[in-house]
Amino acid sequence: MTALPEISPPLINASGILSYPEVFRAFEASGAALGGYVTKSVGPAEKMGNENPVVVCPEVEGQPLLNSLALPTQSPEDWETDLAETRLENARLIVSIYGGDSAEFGEVAARMSPFADIIEVNLGCPNKVPGEVTLMESIGQRPDLSGEVIGRVRGATKKPVIAKLSPNSDYLAVAAACMDAGADGLGCGNTLGPGLAIDTGTGKAILAGVTGGISGPALKPVNLRMTYECYARFGCPIIGYGGIESWEDAVEYALAGACLLGIGTAFLGKSTSEAAGLTRRIWEGVQAYLGGAPFSELVGRAHREPAPESARA
Amino acid sequence: MRESVRVIRNLVESPWTNTLFFDREIACEPGQFMMVWLPRLGEKPFTLSYPNGITVKRAGAFTDALTALEPGDTLGLRGPLGRGYPPLERPALIGGGVGIAELRLLALRSESPTFILGGRTAEEILYFDEFQSLGPVKVATEDGSLGEKGLITDLLPVDAGSYAVCGPERMMVACRSVLPDDRTYYAIERYMKCAVGLCGQCTCSGLRVCVDGPIFQGAKLEHMPDFGRRRRSKSGRWEKI
Numbered sequence A: 001m002t003a004l005p006e007i008s009p010p011l012i013n014a015s016g017i018l019s020y021p022e023v024f025r026a027f028e029a030s031g032a033a034l035g036g037y038v039t040k041s042v043g044p045a046e047k048m049g050n051e052n053p054v055v056v057c058p059e060v061e062g063q064p065l066l067n068s069l070a071l072p073t074q075s076p077e078d079w080e081t082d083l084a085e086t087r088l089e090n091a092r093l094i095v096s097i098y099g100g101d102s103a104e105f106g107e108v109a110a111r112m113s114p115f116a117d118i119i120e121v122n123l124g125c126p127n128k129v130p131g132e133v134t135l136m137e138s139i140g141q142r143p144d145l146s147g148e149v150i151g152r153v154r155g156a157t158k159k160p161v162i163a164k165l166s167p168n169s170d171y172l173a174v175a176a177a178c179m180d181a182g183a184d185g186l187g188c189g190n191t192l193g194p195g196l197a198i199d200t201g202t203g204k205a206i207l208a209g210v211t212g213g214i215s216g217p218a219l220k221p222v223n224l225r226m227t228y229e230c231y232a233r234f235g236c237p238i239i240g241y242g243g244i245e246s247w248e249d250a251v252e253y254a255l256a257g258a259c260l261l262g263i264g265t266a267f268l269g270k271s272t273s274e275a276a277g278l279t280r281r282i283w284e285g286v287q288a289y290l291g292g293a294p295f296s297e298l299v300g301r302a303h304r305e306p307a308p309e310s311a312r313a
Numbered sequence B: 001m002r003e004s005v006r007v008i009r010n011l012v013e014s015p016w017t018n019t020l021f022f023d024r025e026i027a028c029e030p031g032q033f034m035m036v037w038l039p040r041l042g043e044k045p046f047t048l049s050y051p052n053g054i055t056v057k058r059a060g061a062f063t064d065a066l067t068a069l070e071p072g073d074t075l076g077l078r079g080p081l082g083r084g085y086p087p088l089e090r091p092a093l094i095g096g097g098v099g100i101a102e103l104r105l106l107a108l109r110s111e112s113p114t115f116i117l118g119g120r121t122a123e124e125i126l127y128f129d130e131f132q133s134l135g136p137v138k139v140a141t142e143d144g145s146l147g148e149k150g151l152i153t154d155l156l157p158v159d160a161g162s163y164a165v166c167g168p169e170r171m172m173v174a175c176r177s178v179l180p181d182d183r184t185y186y187a188i189e190r191y192m193k194c195a196v197g198l199c200g201q202c203t204c205s206g207l208r209v210c211v212d213g214p215i216f217q218g219a220k221l222e223h224m225p226d227f228g229r230r231r232r233s234k235s236g237r238w239e240k241i
């Protein structure tokens, strides 16, 4: 396993949130406490994704968000131009990738590798344009195909490779196949479901894609458990994603075994300065909890067994 | 907030533009927008020109369908979204095309506004009479059918305490070259998906127009070279403006 590069603070955005390098730069410029940024998932060819509406927002605090973006992407060539033009000042860049089959994953990984400090492989997107099959169903729920994808990506890049799992899968089996195929860590995880929302006024499904992945606070217990179980089984670096909106959430994921913490839905409605302020508050809260100890002390401490060395990177 | 509303009136403003009134008033700041949903056709941003109305210029399939709605039809609304105008002193409201309608609520809530309006023809100069009852109005049309013959920039600069500019991006770029950046506000349009700051689609030089805007002070644009230059299409690919 290749160790992940040092990412400090150990907070990042989640893929598909903020998405583009110039947005990351704006966050850096406003003093966000994010040590790394993850791109929107880069696909093998330009894709528009679903028509609007692509989100159903919580009406009351604590309700889930549904999204059905369905992986819009510019072409890998356009991503290359974009990432070459706009470089981050201090933070690390994680490039998220996807493909239709392992060969496509490998091609995208090879093209994005020069720009990336880490490659994150999206295996679990539960959204689709009507008529398609989701990535989650075609690959992410199948240990054999997920392993094949990670094998291809492993062969295409020397950068650390993270397999981002779906909570709607036999994720320990999928993760085992990914780790065997050379993954350096796991992303726990993508959105749940997908779920459905119907508008009572019109009597119609709100999302143009009909169903959408569930994120936000409602997702937290599910992905926290995934983090916990994956850490117990593999003791590898884990990125925790799902409903992180306070320092307490961040500490919980770290205790469960996450060495990096991804923030997504919590940025809903926040301007750049408000979102940057939120990241600082989360990081200050985590530091206060640590009371001077290094963050690595926290990682996996909820487990009875002492944390394996490999996860402390 | 999402809700379904009923159309109570569809007012023809010009051969290209209609105002749709709903059966519900929305509490908003001038400059904020709503995501307007037509099932199966899409969801797009529109500025409130009335507490219960939006003024829509036909530009494509979505706005064709929107302007064809009849009283009794339902549509979905999500919002109000974004950040509107700060309080403006003695503002000159500078509008081009449908941007004129987007300044209407600001006009009603401003003290001593003056108006500089531009369009291709007289038919594009919306709310001329209403604005005249609020303050002095100067007009430029490209064909000379109302006011001076020429471009809106021919009427600039003018003396005012502050400025709000709303119209096609090229027009706003031209206005910016003669207006003071610290006292002028611009309304930026970008294609939007989530409209709540998550997806990054609406970026203008890294600021997300849906949450950092859509109203931006000129001084901010100093650091936004993409203004007037490029925007991201539905896939994220850059396209020229």
Ligand SMILES: Cc1cc2nc3c(=O)[nH]c(=O)nc-3n(C[C@H](O)[C@H](O)[C@H](O)COP(=O)(O)OP(=O)(O)OC[C@H]3O[C@@H](n4cnc5c(N)ncnc54)[C@H](O)[C@@H]3O)c2cc1C
Pocket: B033, B044, B045, B046, B047, B048, B054, B055, B056, B057, B058, B059, B060, B061, B062, B063, B064, B098, B102, B188, B189, B190, B191, B192, B214, B231
């Ligand atoms: C904050 C905000 C407020 C808005 N308020 C209003 C309003 O009050 N009234 C109103 O009529 N419209 C408003 N718009 C524009 C509106 O949302 C639609 O984008 C527009 O009406 C196009 O509608 P369409 O889907 O029918 O056309 P489309 O089929 O999308 O396109 C028609 C034409 O517009 C061009 N176009 C596509 N994307 C953009 C873009 N991002 N900027 C400029 N041109 C583009 C296309 O190239 C094409 O030529 C606003 C937009 C924003 C972001």
Ligand SMILES: Cc1cc2nc3c(=O)[nH]c(=O)nc-3n(C[C@H](O)[C@H](O)[C@H](O)COP(=O)(O)O)c2cc1C
Pocket: A014, A015, A016, A017, A040, A041, A065, A067, A069, A071, A096, A122, A125, A164, A189, A190, A191, A214, A215, A216, A217, A219, A241, A242, A243, A244, A262, A263, A264, A265, A266, B194, B198, B199
């Ligand atoms: C609008 C939106 C778009 C997303 N796009 C992607 C994507 O392109 N690739 C991906 O791996 N995950 C994507 N996700 C999932 C997030 O990266 C994250 O795993 C999930 O939302 C859980 O975190 P949260 O509760 O903090 O949002 C998306 C989520 C949302 C809400």
Ligand code: FES
Pocket: B191, B192, B193, B194, B195, B196, B197, B198, B199, B200, B201, B202, B203, B208, B209, B210, B211
């Ligand atoms: S439209 Fe999604 S961030 Fe603005």
